[in-house]
Amino acid sequence: MVVIVFEIFLLTLLVITAVGIVRSRDLFSAVMLLGLFSLQIAVIFFILDAADVALTEAAVGAGVSTVLLLGALALTSDREARPKGRRLLALGVASITALILIYASFDQPRLGDPQAPVHQHVAPWYLEQTPKQIDVPNVVTAILASFRGYDTLGELFVIFTAGIGVLFLLADGSGRGARSQLPSAEAQGLRHHLIPRVVGALLVPFIVLFGLYVQFHGDFGPGGGFQAGALVSAGVILYALIEGEASALRVLSFRALAGMIAAGALLYTGVGLAGILRGSQFLDYSVLLADPIAGQHLGIILIELGVGLTVTGVLLTIFHAFAARAQKR
Amino acid sequence: MTAGLALDIGSWVLMLAGSFFVFVGGVGALRMPDFYTRMHAASLTDTLGTILILSGVILQAGLTLAAIKLAAIMVFLLLTCPTAAYALANAARLSGLSPRPEQTPGKD
Structure with a gap:
C-alpha cells in the first residue's frame, strides 16, 4: 500500500517534470530537468525491482548524458x-x-500478474536454466550476456557506430581527431577553485x-559493462x-x-568466434573451458569487459569531441 | 526489548528531525527573497536533513552491511553537497548576481 502511494507520487512528479521540459524555452533548465526525469524514473525502476535498469538509468541518463547535453549546449544558443x-x-x-496508447493500455495485464504473457513466454525457461547452465x-x-548474447552484441555495435558517427560529425577534419587544438591556459577547468578541486580529487x-x-x-x-562504462567515464569527466x-x-x-572502443568490440566478437573455433556455435561460452559452467563464467566476464571498454571509450570520446569543438569557437 | 525500544525511539526522533529540516528547507527555497538566501535554505535540506534521516535509518538497520553502505552514502553527501552549494553560489557571484537584497527587485 505504501509502495503504491509512493509510486503514484513519483509518477505525478514525472509527469510534472515532463511538462516542465516541454514547456521550458530555456534549454539549460530543460537539460537539468531531463536529469531530474532520469533520476525519478530510475527510482521507479528500482521500486519495480529492476535494479540493473535503475543503475543504468541513473548512471547514463542522470549522469553522463546530462554532461554530454551541456557540452552540446556550449556549441549552440541556450x-x-x-x-x-x-x-x-x-x-x-x-x-x-x-x-491510441491509452486505448492499448486497457489490454495490458495487471502489474505483477503471474498469468501475463511476459511471465509465461521464455522467462520461466531462463529462470529454470540459469542455475543449471550458467550458475x-x-x-x-545470465540472460543479457549469455542467453541473449547476440542482442547485447548488437547493442554494443549500436554504441560503437554512434561513437564513430559523432566523431565524423564533430572532429575537425584535420585527420588527427580533435587533439591538435587544445589551448592550455584557458581550458584549465576549475583549477583556481580550491574547494571543488580538493573534493573532486578525493572522489575521482x-x-x-x-x-x-x-x-x-x-x-x-x-x-x-554498460553501467560500469558510464561510471568510469563519469569519473574521468569529473577529472577533466x-x-x-x-x-x-x-x-x-x-x-x-x-x-578502447575497437578493443571492446573486438574482444566481444573474438569470444564469439572462439566458440566457433572450439567446435560449437557463435557466442557459445560453454566450450571455452573444459568445464561448461566455468566456460560460461569466463565468457560472461570477457564480454562484459568488452562492453565496458567500448562504452567508456565512446562516452569519453564524445565528451572530448564536444569540449574540443566548444574551445575552438 | 528495552534496548530495541530505545533504538526505535532514537531513530524516529532523528528521522522526524531530519524531515523537519527537509520541510523547512523546501519552504525556505520557495519563500526566501533572493537567490543566495534561497540557496542557504536549500542547502539545509542537503546536509542536515539527509544526514539526520540517514542516521535514523542506520539505527533501524543495526550492525549490518546496509548500515555501512548508508554510512558511506552519508560521508559522500557530507563531502559533495557543500561543494555543490559552493560551486553554485560561486557561479552566481561570477555571473554578476549581487548578494545584497536591496539591489535585487523585490517583486518577482
Whole structure:
C-alpha cells in the first residue's frame, strides 16, 4: 500500500517534470530537468525491482548524458527557437497517438500478474536454466550476456557506430581527431577553485573504483559493462572538469580511447568466434573451458569487459569531441 | 526489548528531525527573497536533513552491511553537497548576481 502511494507520487512528479521540459524555452533548465526525469524514473525502476535498469538509468541518463547535453549546449544558443506554424498538426498527431496508447493500455495485464504473457513466454525457461547452465546469481546478467548474447552484441555495435558517427560529425577534419587544438591556459577547468578541486580529487578514485566493482560484480549483483562504462567515464569527466581537458587527455589520450572502443568490440566478437573455433556455435561460452559452467563464467566476464571498454571509450570520446569543438569557437 | 525500544525511539526522533529540516528547507527555497538566501535554505535540506534521516535509518538497520553502505552514502553527501552549494553560489557571484537584497527587485 505504501509502495503504491509512493509510486503514484513519483509518477505525478514525472509527469510534472515532463511538462516542465516541454514547456521550458530555456534549454539549460530543460537539460537539468531531463536529469531530474532520469533520476525519478530510475527510482521507479528500482521500486519495480529492476535494479540493473535503475543503475543504468541513473548512471547514463542522470549522469553522463546530462554532461554530454551541456557540452552540446556550449556549441549552440541556450534558448529554444520559436517553432514556425504547423503546431495544430503536431497537436493532432500527438493527441491521436496518446489516445491510441491509452486505448492499448486497457489490454495490458495487471502489474505483477503471474498469468501475463511476459511471465509465461521464455522467462520461466531462463529462470529454470540459469542455475543449471550458467550458475550466476544475477539472472539478468545470465540472460543479457549469455542467453541473449547476440542482442547485447548488437547493442554494443549500436554504441560503437554512434561513437564513430559523432566523431565524423564533430572532429575537425584535420585527420588527427580533435587533439591538435587544445589551448592550455584557458581550458584549465576549475583549477583556481580550491574547494571543488580538493573534493573532486578525493572522489575521482572512489568513483572509478565503484565503476570497476560494478564491472566485475555484475554476475552477482546489479551491474555489468554498460553501467560500469558510464561510471568510469563519469569519473574521468569529473577529472577533466576539475583539472582541465589536457590533463584528462594525458591520462587517456584520443588514441587510447579509440583503441578502447575497437578493443571492446573486438574482444566481444573474438569470444564469439572462439566458440566457433572450439567446435560449437557463435557466442557459445560453454566450450571455452573444459568445464561448461566455468566456460560460461569466463565468457560472461570477457564480454562484459568488452562492453565496458567500448562504452567508456565512446562516452569519453564524445565528451572530448564536444569540449574540443566548444574551445575552438 | 528495552534496548530495541530505545533504538526505535532514537531513530524516529532523528528521522522526524531530519524531515523537519527537509520541510523547512523546501519552504525556505520557495519563500526566501533572493537567490543566495534561497540557496542557504536549500542547502539545509542537503546536509542536515539527509544526514539526520540517514542516521535514523542506520539505527533501524543495526550492525549490518546496509548500515555501512548508508554510512558511506552519508560521508559522500557530507563531502559533495557543500561543494555543490559552493560551486553554485560561486557561479552566481561570477555571473554578476549581487548578494545584497536591496539591489535585487523585490517583486518577482
